[in-house]
Amino acid sequence: MRFPLVMKFGGAGLADGAAVRRACTLVQEVPGPPPILVVSAHGGVTAELERCAERAVLGEFDLEALRIRHKSLIRELGLEPELLDRLLGELGQVLYAISDRRRIFAEEMDFVLSFGERMSARVVAAALREAGIPATPVDAYDLGLTTDSCHGDARPLPGLEGSLRRSLEEIAGIPVVTGFLAKDGRGNLTTLGRNGSDLTASLVARSVGARRLVFWKPVAGIMDGDPDKVPTARVLTGMSMLEASAMAFHGAGVLHPSTLQPLLDTEVTIEVRDVRSPDAPGTRLDHRESSARPVAVTGIDRLEGLRVRNDGGEAAANLFALLHINHVRPRYLKVAVDAVTLYAPSTPGFQVLRRELSERAESLPQLASVVLIGAAKQGVGLRALEVLGASGVDPVYSQLDADGQCQLFLVEANQQAIAAEALHREWFALESPSSAPG
Ligand code: ASP
Ligand code: MG
Numbered sequence: 001m002r003f004p005l006v007m008k009f010g011g012a013g014l015a016d017g018a019a020v021r022r023a024c025t026l027v028q029e030v031p032g033p034p035p036i037l038v039v040s041a042h043g044g045v046t047a048e049l050e051r052c053a054e055r056a057v058l059g060e061f062d063l064e065a066l067r068i069r070h071k072s073l074i075r076e077l078g079l080e081p082e083l084l085d086r087l088l089g090e091l092g093q094v095l096y097a098i099s100d101r102r103r104i105f106a107e108e109m110d111f112v113l114s115f116g117e118r119m120s121a122r123v124v125a126a127a128l129r130e131a132g133i134p135a136t137p138v139d140a141y142d143l144g145l146t147t148d149s150c151h152g153d154a155r156p157l158p159g160l161e162g163s164l165r166r167s168l169e170e171i172a173g174i175p176v177v178t179g180f181l182a183k184d185g186r187g188n189l190t191t192l193g194r195n196g197s198d199l200t201a202s203l204v205a206r207s208v209g210a211r212r213l214v215f216w217k218p219v220a221g222i223m224d225g226d227p228d229k230v231p232t233a234r235v236l237t238g239m240s241m242l243e244a245s246a247m248a249f250h251g252a253g254v255l256h257p258s259t260l261q262p263l264l265d266t267e268v269t270i271e272v273r274d275v276r277s278p279d280a281p282g283t284r285l286d287h288r289e290s291s292a293r294p295v296a297v298t299g300i301d302r303l304e305g306l307r308v309r310n311d312g313g314e315a316a317a318n319l320f321a322l323l324h325i326n327h328v329r330p331r332y333l334k335v336a337v338d339a340v341t342l343y344a345p346s347t348p349g350f351q352v353l354r355r356e357l358s359e360r361a362e363s364l365p366q367l368a369s370v371v372l373i374g375a376a377k378q379g380v381g382l383r384a385l386e387v388l389g390a391s392g393v394d395p396v397y398s399q400l401d402a403d404g405q406c407q408l409f410l411v412e413a414n415q416q417a418i419a420a421e422a423l424h425r426e427w428f429a430l431e432s433p434s435s436a437p438g
Contacts, residue, residue: 002169003208005035008179008201012218013275014120015043017076023124024131026216026278027174036168036208037135037176038201039124041116042073046180046194053112056098063092070119079126084119091115106151107188114189117178117197125176134173140200141183143167147190152348153327154182154190155258156203164207177204193347198256206262213268215255216275221283222247222254224296229417230424236283240290241270243373244283246405250331250371251300257329260285290405294374297423299416303331303343304350305364308357310339315360326353331369332399332410341397343367343410367396368416372407372423381407384423391422 007030009023027035041049048066055062070084094111098104104112121137128135144163147154168175179197182190192199198215205213222244225233239247245260254272263270273282310316319340323330326349330342341364344350354363372384381400384407388395395409411419 001209001211002033003036004033004211005030006038006201006205006208006210006213007035008038008198008213008215009040009124009275010197010215010217011040011043011045011120013216014039014041014124017073019043019275020073020077020124020127022275022278023216024127024133027128028131028133034133034174036204036210037124037174038179038197038204039117039120039176040179040197041120042069042123045069045116045120046113049113049116050109052095053098053104053109056095057102057104059099059102061096061099063088063095066091070123073123077123077127077130079123079130083122083126087115087119087122107190110151110191111189113191114178114181117180121176121178125174128174128176135176136171136173137176138168138171138178140178140181141189143177145182145200145203147182147184147192149184149186149188149190150327150349151188151190153193154184155192155327156182156199156262157185160203161207164204165209168204168208192258193256195253195256198259199262202259202262205268206266209266210268212271213263214271214273216273216278217254218275219254219272220274220277220280221272222252222285222296224428225420225424226252226298229299229420230297232424232429234428236296237281238284238286238288239295240288241285242405243290243295243375244270244285246371247296247298247373249329250298250369250373250406250408252296252298290375292375292377294372294376294380294407294427296373297370297420297427298373299368299370299420300331300345301368301413301416302346303367303369303410304346304354305341305343305367306354306357306361307364308340308342308361310335310337311360316340319357322353322356326350326356328353331371332397332408334397334399343369343397366413367410368413370395370409370411370416370419370423372427373405375403375405376401376407378402383426384409387422387426388419391418393419393422395419 125137221235270285332343
């Protein structure tokens, strides 16, 4: 196996010269065959690129902050001063064109955002070479990572593995692959949605048949609750892929919601490790059976709701097609005789859906979700409802799942933290800080 290991470094793990050096050391310390790296833009760069594009639409051209940021990174690392000049020049041209026209097309936004990862892959590869490790920066779309044309939230097309694997095998030294970026069938640049470089890493790991995929992040691991809402939340040492996948889907921000999907039917083991503390074990996700009891509480702060009139089966069928096309993946969905009620995150696709359905749908007030994760036996959902009631939380909707991965409650935003804490206290407060039984 040429590539048993894929290492993904997020923006925080590459935020400055010291961070890039630390990443290089982690790569250097890998025993055995060289890994594949997948990298995000340097921390904060994607957001800054977004601001540059927004300012350009207002007619302002301002690339200075980004130029200085990257130039000083290069200097800190002692790399060739011209390393990014061509890319910075190209970025300047596109921003200038937008500021001249005062309008931006969706594919242009993706093009602007792409410079973050394209520059960081070049910086990381150059820093590795500087440390004596052969490495080549690679733009993921040149490997054949192809998606649909849903700009800003594109999804990979099926059947990419062969071309990804063959292209990666031809690369000299360690491939340093841009996360987040792809192209559609027409050759336009696309992005996989914010935090989408996790998904790139999963696709790469699947394609090369890697045994391990390590996500280096600025967190201690996956926690059994959101520490902002549940002060007693603790790091989980391990959980099943399905549980982790449900957790990502229902809002645990540590992984992009689609990250684990390409890996559910593989053998790969995932580690979520703390880039600030590389010796800590972090959280391990593997193909163990899910736990027999809840393992964590998570949730999404803001979900948008729609109530769609269901005049006949065809209307419902049409709705499902629209959900699919616009990548709207409802977290709550109820089909009744007269209407379909759904709640989903406020993505660009959701806004399109709302417009397209405006004739037969009404918007519902925003809500927050609180989700108890873990293969729940009968009774857990009802007990959760009692616990919420006793804390004065009155869910607007509940979706109980007697043998699935989660119990979901939609609550008013101001009740979300109370609800999360109450559920956490009920199931996790008195346990020792370790994983659920495997
Ligand atoms: N750079 C992109 C973002 O900040 C993608 C990623 O980091 O995963 O969202
Ligand atoms: Mg990131």
